[in-house]
Amino acid sequence: MTKGSPNYDAIIAGKGAFLSVPFYLIRMISYLVIWWAFSWKLRKLSVEEDLNGGTKYFHTSVTTAALFLVLYAVTSSMSAWDWVMSVDVHWFSTMFGWYVFASWWVSGIAGITLTAIFLKQNGYLRFMNANHFHDLGKLMFGFSIFWCYVWFAQFMLIWYANLPEEAVYFNQRLGGFNGQYTGMFFFNIVINFVFPFLGLMTRDAKRQMIILKIVCIAILAGHWSDFYLMLMPGTLKGENGLLIEIGVAAIFLGAFLLLLTRRLSEASLITVNHPFIDESVHHTT
Numbered sequence: 305m306t307k308g309s310p311n312y313d314a315i316i317a318g319k320g321a322f323l324s325v326p327f328y329l330i331r332m333i334s335y336l337v338i339w340w341a342f343s344w345k346l347r348k349l350s351v352e353e354d355l356n357g358g359t360k361y362f363h364t365s366v367t368t369a370a371l372f373l374v375l376y377a378v379t380s381s382m383s384a385w386d387w388v389m390s391v392d393v394h395w396f397s398t399m400f401g402w403y404v405f406a407s408w409w410v411s412g413i414a415g416i417t418l419t420a421i422f423l424k425q426n427g428y429l430r431f432m433n434a435n436h437f438h439d440l441g442k443l444m445f446g447f448s449i450f451w452c453y454v455w456f457a458q459f460m461l462i463w464y465a466n467l468p469e470e471a472v473y474f475n476q477r478l479g480g481f482n483g484q485y486t487g488m489f490f491f492n493i494v495i496n497f498v499f500p501f502l503g504l505m506t507r508d509a510k511r512q513m514i515i516l517k518i519v520c521i522a523i524l525a526g527h528w529s530d531f532y533l534m535l536m537p538g539t540l541k542g543e544n545g546l547l548i549e550i551g552v553a554a555i556f557l558g559a560f561l562l563l564l565t566r567r568l569s570e571a572s573l574i575t576v577n578h579p580f581i582d583e584s585v586h587h588t589t
Contacts, residue, residue, distance in 0.1 A: 315394050315469070323390055331386055335379045342372040347567075350575055357577040380405050388531070391538035395473045399458040406454050410447040411527045417444065418520040419564070421513050428573055434511040435589045441510025444500060444519065452497040477533060481542035488533055495526035528553060 307317070321327070345368055353361035381401030389400050397403075417440040423429045462470040477485045503519045504510055536544040575581060 319390075319393065323393070328386060331382060335383045338375055338379055342368065342375070346372075347571075351571050353577050354572055354575055359579050362579050380408065388534050391535055392473055392476075394469055395538075396467075396469050397458055397462070397473070399454060399461075403451075403454045403458055406447065406451040407527045407530055410444060410451055411524055413440065413443045413447060414520040414523040416440070417516055418524070421517050421520070423568075423573070424513070431574065431585045435587050437513060437516055438507070438510045438589050439587075441504050441516055441519075444516075444523065445504040445510070448497055448500040448504075448523065452493070452501075455493070455497075476537040480537065484542050484544070485533060485537055488529060492526065492530050492533055495522055496530060499526075 346365060349361045349365045349368065353365075381404075384401050384404035388404060389395065389397070417437070420429060420432060420437070420440070424432050459474065462474060465471075477489045479486060499522050500519050503515060503522075509515045532546075532549055536549075578584075
């Protein structure tokens with residue numbers, strides 16, 4: 305698009321260099337390579353620690369994880385801009401990176417908790433007790449609140465300022481396309497905040513695996529719907545296909561479970577030579 309042509313868009317033109325296909329692909333490949341490399345390195349250090357003992361692997365893991373935190377802070381936000389925010393190319397939000405990070409984080413904790421519950425119920429992870437699950441429940445409880453805090457902060461600031469380049473995002477999801485997404489918009493708040501908040505409010509709830517399992521499944525389903533709501537109005541507009549998206553999600557879930565079970569079968573579930581293994585096994589809250 306050249307300036308002065310009928311299809312010229314100043315906002316898209318201003319983002320043209322950043323969203324050019326070569327630069328976009330370079331960034332996408334960089335994110336995936338960085339994440340894979342650090343996950344491979346941390347797992348390798350953990351396996352070698354089990355085989356050889358000593359504390360050098362532990363200290364190297366700490367240094368590696370600290371470096372990854374810095375890189376992840378940058379790449380997670382940038383990947384959210386590239387993969388999700390760029391769909392609504394006219395939209396601006398300085399909080400979107402934090403918003404997506406909060407969603408990933410609480411979903412990750414829910415996935416870890418759900419995996420631990422299934423392993424525990426099938427005779428593995430015998431050392432895990434109610435104290436460990438209590439802490440996992442507290443993390444889900446706390447980060448569900450954090451997700452809602454970021455969601456509300458982003459929504460409130462955009463609503464209060466009422467700038468067209470910002471408000472367009474919520475106009476599409478609240479009443480846009482004949483109200484097609486309005487119900488899911490409010491359902492998103494209920495399942496991602498209200499349900500986990502009420503379900504995990506008490507101490508006893510965080511120590512019961514059946515409640516944790518229900519809340520974990522609700523959080524994972526809720527944040528899937530959150531991403532669905534981020535993407536569909538900006539791509540397919542009112543012609544969204546929910547059943548197709550469920551099928552795609554099932555494919556990725558199957559691939560994840562295949563990789564997870566394969567990795568779990570390749571090494572001990574307990575890091576026997578970790579310097580803090582005794583403190584972990586005898587953990588109390």
